[in-house]
Amino acid sequence: MIKKICDRANGKKIEDLFFYAVILAFPVLQFCVFYIGVNFNSLLLAFKNYESYNSYSWSGLSNFENLFVMFGEKTLYAVAFKNSLKSFVWGTACGLLLGLFFSYYIFKKGFAYNFFKVCLFLPSIIPAIALVVMFKQFADGAMPQILGKIGFHVKGLLAEPKLTFGSIIFYNVWISFGTGILMYAGAMENIPESIFEAAKLDGASYGIEFFKIVFPLIWGTFSTFFIVNVGSIFINSMNIYAFYGPNAEESVYTIGYFLYNESVKTNAYANYPQLAAFGIVLSLITLPFVYLSKFILKKIGPAAD
Amino acid sequence: MKRKTEKKLISAACAVFIAFSASSCAGRNPGGETLNKDMTQLNIGVFEGGLGSDWVYALKKSFEEKYADVSFEPNKKGVQLQVSESKSFSGTFGTEGTVNMSQDVIFAEGAAMLYCAERGDFLDISDIVKAPLDYDFVRKNTADGGESATIESKLSDNQKAYYSALDNKYYALPTAETYMGIAYDIELFEENNLFFAPDGTFVKSAADQRSSGPDGDPDTEWDNGLPATYAQFYTLCAKIKQLGMIPVMWGGALQEMVSFLLLSLEADYAGSEQMYLNYDYNGVLKNQILSFGKDCLPVTGGSVNISAANGYELYKQDAKYYALKFLEGIIKNGYYNVKNGTSSSFTHQDAEDVFVSAKYNTKLQRAAMLVDGNWWQSEAKGVFNEWEAEKGECASLQNRKFGMMALPKADESKTGNMTLLTYQGHIGVINSHIEDYKINLAKSFLQYCYTEKALRTYTLMTNICRPVTYSMGDDYNKLSSHGKICCDLHVGANKVSMESSSKINRNYNTEIWYAPNLWTSTVGGTTYKFPSTAMINSGISAEDYFLGLSGYWTKGVWNGTFRNV
Numbered sequence: 001m002i003k004k005i006c007d008r009a010n011g012k013k014i015e016d017l018f019f020y021a022v023i024l025a026f027p028v029l030q031f032c033v034f035y036i037g038v039n040f041n042s043l044l045l046a047f048k049n050y051e052s053y054n055s056y057s058w059s060g061l062s063n064f065e066n067l068f069v070m071f072g073e074k075t076l077y078a079v080a081f082k083n084s085l086k087s088f089v090w091g092t093a094c095g096l097l098l099g100l101f102f103s104y105y106i107f108k109k110g111f112a113y114n115f116f117k118v119c120l121f122l123p124s125i126i127p128a129i130a131l132v133v134m135f136k137q138f139a140d141g142a143m144p145q146i147l148g149k150i151g152f153h154v155k156g157l158l159a160e161p162k163l164t165f166g167s168i169i170f171y172n173v174w175i176s177f178g179t180g181i182l183m184y185a186g187a188m189e190n191i192p193e194s195i196f197e198a199a200k201l202d203g204a205s206y207g208i209e210f211f212k213i214v215f216p217l218i219w220g221t222f223s224t225f226f227i228v229n230v231g232s233i234f235i236n237s238m239n240i241y242a243f244y245g246p247n248a249e250e251s252v253y254t255i256g257y258f259l260y261n262e263s264v265k266t267n268a269y270a271n272y273p274q275l276a277a278f279g280i281v282l283s284l285i286t287l288p289f290v291y292l293s294k295f296i297l298k299k300i301g302p303a304a305d
Numbered sequence: 306m307k308r309k310t311e312k313k314l315i316s317a318a319c320a321v322f323i324a325f326s327a328s329s330c331a332g333r334n335p336g337g338e339t340l341n342k343d344m345t346q347l348n349i350g351v352f353e354g355g356l357g358s359d360w361v362y363a364l365k366k367s368f369e370e371k372y373a374d375v376s377f378e379p380n381k382k383g384v385q386l387q388v389s390e391s392k393s394f395s396g397t398f399g400t401e402g403t404v405n406m407s408q409d410v411i412f413a414e415g416a417a418m419l420y421c422a423e424r425g426d427f428l429d430i431s432d433i434v435k436a437p438l439d440y441d442f443v444r445k446n447t448a449d450g451g452e453s454a455t456i457e458s459k460l461s462d463n464q465k466a467y468y469s470a471l472d473n474k475y476y477a478l479p480t481a482e483t484y485m486g487i488a489y490d491i492e493l494f495e496e497n498n499l500f501f502a503p504d505g506t507f508v509k510s511a512a513d514q515r516s517s518g519p520d521g522d523p524d525t526e527w528d529n530g531l532p533a534t535y536a537q538f539y540t541l542c543a544k545i546k547q548l549g550m551i552p553v554m555w556g557g558a559l560q561e562m563v564s565f566l567l568l569s570l571e572a573d574y575a576g577s578e579q580m581y582l583n584y585d586y587n588g589v590l591k592n593q594i595l596s597f598g599k600d601c602l603p604v605t606g607g608s609v610n611i612s613a614a615n616g617y618e619l620y621k622q623d624a625k626y627y628a629l630k631f632l633e634g635i636i637k638n639g640y641y642n643v644k645n646g647t648s649s650s651f652t653h654q655d656a657e658d659v660f661v662s663a664k665y666n667t668k669l670q671r672a673a674m675l676v677d678g679n680w681w682q683s684e685a686k687g688v689f690n691e692w693e694a695e696k697g698e699c700a701s702l703q704n705r706k707f708g709m710m711a712l713p714k715a716d717e718s719k720t721g722n723m724t725l726l727t728y729q730g731h732i733g734v735i736n737s738h739i740e741d742y743k744i745n746l747a748k749s750f751l752q753y754c755y756t757e758k759a760l761r762t763y764t765l766m767t768n769i770c771r772p773v774t775y776s777m778g779d780d781y782n783k784l785s786s787h788g789k790i791c792c793d794l795h796v797g798a799n800k801v802s803m804e805s806s807s808k809i810n811r812n813y814n815t816e817i818w819y820a821p822n823l824w825t826s827t828v829g830g831t832t833y834k835f836p837s838t839a840m841i842n843s844g845i846s847a848e849d850y851f852l853g854l855s856g857y858w859t860k861g862v863w864n865g866t867f868r869n870v
Contacts, residue, residue: 049869050812053423057869066865073861075832136558141650159557159647161842243649247561247821250832266396267417270812270868 046276050269063277080253087169087254088233094173096225099180104210106181107188117181124178132242135171158243165252172238180225187218216302223297230293234282235259255282344385345377347746350408352415353390355684356481360766361388361412364759368750375443377742384746395730402426403736409747412480415730417814418468419806422476428735428744433752434460434468434475442748456755459773463581463802470806478751479804481680481731482772482795485565485820487553488675489531490660491706491786497548499541499673500530507544519711520797521720527793528711533720535631538713542640545673552640554660554672556653560835564820566676567628567836572726573712574719575624577801580726583622584805584817586613593621597848613809613870617863620854627715629836629847636840642672647838653677657685665692665700678728679709679769682787702768708790722799727772729803729818764788770795772802809870816866826853 049059071077102120106113123131140156147154154160157167191214199209215222237256240248246261259278262271340346351358365386373383393399393406394413403411403426421427433442439451456478457465469475494500501516502508508515508530515530517523532538542552555562572580582588590611594603603626609618635641645651656675663669675681682689682702689702698704711723733754735747753759760775768788777784777792784792803818810817824836828849833839836850845853 051869052808052811053420066868069861070865073859073865074857075827075830079832136649139650140557140648144648156648156650158649161838247834249834249838265815266415267420267812267814269420274868 042276042279045273046280048273050271050273053269056273059273063273064281066274067277067281076250076253076258079250080255080258083165083238083252084233084236084254084256086165087172087236087238088229090169091173091176091236092226092229095176095180096222096229098173099177100184100215100222101210102177103181103184103188104214107185107214108206120177120181122178123175124182128175128239128242131175132171132239136243139167161251164249168238168240168243168252175239183221183225184218187221188214191217219301223294223301226297227290227294231286231290232256233289234286338385338387340387341385343381344383345381345743345746346385346387347410347743347750348408349386349388349750350394350406350411350413351388351390352394352413353392354414355678355680356414356767356769357683357686358388358390360763361386363762363766364754367758368753371753372443372746372749377746386750397421397424398426404738406736406738409736409739409743410733410750411736412733413730414481415728416477416732416734418477418730418732418804419470419811420814421734422471425737426734427476428737428739428747429474429476430478430735430748430751431469431473431475433748434478436752438752438756440752442745442752452756456752456773459755459775461774461800463804464772467802467804467806477732477734478755479731479772480733480754481728481767482770482791482800483678483680483728483731484725485562485569485676485678486712487566487710488660488677488679488681488707488787489710490664490671490673491708492664493550493671493673494530495706497545499544501532501537501541502530505537519714519720520722522722525793525797527708527790527797528723531711532713534714534716535634536716538631539634539638539640542635542638546638546640549670551642551670551672553635553674553676554642554656555646555676555837556656557642557645557648557651559653560647560837561819561821562653562676562678563632563837564824564835565678567625567632567824568820569726570628570631570712571622571624572801573724574627574715575622575724577724577799579622579624580724580801581805582611583619583823584803584810585807586611586616586805586809587807590618590622592623593618594623594626594851595621597852601848613807613867614864615860616809616867617855617858617860620858625854626847626851629850630715631713632836633840633847636837647841654684657681658688661685661688661705662692664705665696674710679787679791680767682707682768682785703785706786708786709794711794722797723794725794725798725800727800727802731772764792772800809867812870813867824854825857826850827856828853832857 045056046063047058047060048056049062051057102116106117110116136158139158144154144156144159154163157163195213195217196209199213204212234255236254237260238254240252240254240257241260241264244252246265248257248261259275262268262275265271349358349361351361365388369384369386375384376382377384389408394408394411395415397417397420398406398413402421402424434456436442437447437451437453437455439448439453440446441448460468460479464479468477468479495511498508498510498513500508500511500513502513503516505516516533518525518528518531519533520528521533523529532541545552578588579591582590588611590609592605593607593609594605595607596604598604603623605623609615611618642651642656656672657677659669660672660675663671686702689700689705692700693702714720733751735744735751739747754763755771755773757775757778760771760773761777761780764770764777765780765783765788768785769791781789781792805817816822821834824834826833826836826839826845828839828843828845831843833843833845833850833853836845839845839850840847
């Protein structure tokens with residue numbers, strides 16, 4: 001009897017294992033090929049040189065040496081680094097924090113909150129290219145006329161070199177609200193109603209409620225966003241490709257745009273080894289910052305209780 | 306409960322709507338024409354761009370008739386050309402190439418021909434290039450009364466070398482002679498007496514004798530009366546501006562057009578041999594600018610052997626400076642569309658629209674010249690059609706008088722025949738993944754496109770030429786003014802192409818031919834990509850911009866960018 005039960009249990013275990021294996025086989029295979037394989041290949045590429053179609057030769061560390069020569073001789077890298085950092089600072093300061101306040105407003109069902117919800121979320125569902133075209137028409141078409149009527153003469157928010165990058169940052173902050181609001185509002189919904197009721201009985205204002213209750217309780221979501229932002233400093237292309245295609249002026253370059261632009265160029269295979277080397281260097285720069293920010297956020301964040 | 310029923314009804318209605326939309330999509334073919342299941346379909350892919358596919362439709366009937374009685378598949382007779390347009394017929398045709406493309410014959414633009422051919426995307430078409438045009442690849446015989454010339458005989462030596470660079474086999478053929486230049490409104494020039502007389506003043510009436518133009522030859526009528534030098538060009542611009550019009554206009558959102566115009570000016574100044582160094586990197590560079598004298602005039606001299614290893618030396622080529630100088634004169638004097646010349650909301654198509662429409666729409670400021678490619682009329686076909694519908698035939702594309710301007714020379718000493726810099730990558734190919742039974746049919750169609758009759762039809766439909774030798778014959782008179790000038794330039798101008806099979810051009814194709822990558826300049830620690838915006842926004846002079854080219858393309862940057870070439 002016991003043997004029978006053991007056999008049945010073993011059979012069930014094998015069946016379950018088989019089921020799990022079948023279910024997991026495809027995603028694991030996909031992960032191996034499209035993540036491990038691709039990234040491993042990319043690592044190898046950093047140590048190769050392009051010869052001709054489908055033909056690469058080993059080149060040791062020459063791509064890295066070359067990269068440092070280019071850092072010194074081209075202004076592009078310094079400009080792109082600066083712009084990437086600027087976009088991170090503004091994106092975090094405005095996008096992340098304002099997104100938090102907007103989410104709280106919507107969560108608290110403030111005046112016309114549904115209207116604001118749609119307005120802020122709309123950019124996330126409209127195709128980027130359509131949105132950029134609209135923004136261009138607004139920035140360089142409508143704005144010069146509007147500002148002209150009140151005595152400010154500008155060629156356009158994008159056409160005026162001093163305003164170009166600022167306008168691009170504004171655009172990116174604006175379109176970033178959608179996802180943030182969705183995530184923050186979702187996290188706020190999970191806070192037990194009883195906590196708000198208790199706070200209300202204690203006479204807590206909205207400010208106190210936000211800073212003492214809501215923000216600490218959605219700290220996990222906030223810190224996730226922050227860490228993701230730190231991790232993507234050098235891959236954030238700021239939608240510049242949607243604005244300018246491959247032809248942005250160097251003054252608006254970010255590292256993310258540079259990497260994307262170089263890799264999508266027609267017949268750009270000869271550039272890939274250099275880009276792979278740059279990718280490794282960027283990962284080495286970013287990685288400590290990601291872990292450092294994670295450590296700091298954990299340290300300064302509120303305790304779970 | 307009622308709400309639930311409402312929701313269900315709305316969902317059902319949506320589902321029906323989606324299902325109907327989907328079914329209507331499934332029933333259509335890419336060309337919009339009904340599929341004839343009794344015939345064999347030959348799928349023709351055309352790049353979705355300014356030139357369009359009207360020319361294929363113009364050839365369709367005669368080609369289909371040619372094989373109406375031939376069976377290519379069991380239970381089917383005749384051929385039906387199915388035309389589709391797509392942006393994907395460009396560059397490297399995506400990462401997968403032509404493998405998943407259903408098109409049998411493809412007419413691409415901006416294609417990386419050698420790379421794709423090496424990857425195996427294209428069928429070897431050497432036989433159709435070398436066979437007489439009257440040889441029928443389907444029937445395997447020679448037709449009576451056909452053309453005995455070969456396609457190869459219509460190609461230039463440079464084209465032969467480039468298109469057969471892989472194992473001496475042809476995988477593609479050139480399809481369109483396109484170049485960037487300045488289009489001008491001939492009617493406006495005539496109405497306002499903007500042509501030059503032989504004495505250098507403006508003509509008093511349209512019938513007055515005109516100057517010999519930039520080529521200095523009075524017999525070539527198409528450039529007579531046009532400004533011969535930069536100085537004359539600025540005199541013309543000043544007069545146009547005085548008349549309250551825009552002398553030169555371009556789309557602010559697409560500064561690359563101005564950069565390409567600079568390449569055209571550079572080519573016209575340098576001549577075909579010296580210009581080709583920028584694509585082939587093999588030869589001797591003459592006339593480098595060594596310095597600028599106290600009078601700001603360039604001091605030229607010396608000669609340098611150019612190879613891919615020292616290509617940065619080409620950024621001292623005097624022709625580049627003179628091209629920049631031309632632009633500087635336009636910008637400094639405000640001879641361009643100042644209001645929207647850098648506006649990202651004013652595209653080149655908007656500029657084309659204004660250029661065509663301002664004659665009738667008085668709210669728009671009229672422009673005398675437009676920086677654009679010679680294909681611009683095909684791109685603006687819709688605008689012409691709208692005006693034709695409103696104003697009648699006189700407003701049609703055929704009857705409006707526009708033309709591509711022969712570019713003015715830097716000074717009188719350079720007067721002579723024009724050198725045209727033609728684009729690369731406009732190619733006709735056969736997809737190597739074509740089904741076997743269609744191969745000869747596809748070859749026959751591609752071959753048919755190069756018969757004299759088809760070449761003329763192409764020019765009549767697009768108003769531009771194929772970059773091969775042919776004559777328009779009597780059909781010349783059927784062309785619009787723009788088309789006639791394109792044909793005149795096709796026959797009369799020296800040509801230099803961006804096509805080269807050099808290793809540097811193969812491996813770094815886009816870096817070598819695409820204008821925005823060729824005018825990068827570092828001035829005072831800032832790097833600019835577009836001379837036009839640098840001059841407009843930052844007041845950079847032609848001299849500084851030119852010196853900045855070498856400032857950017859140092860030996861280290863050059864060798865770091867173009868590696869292993």
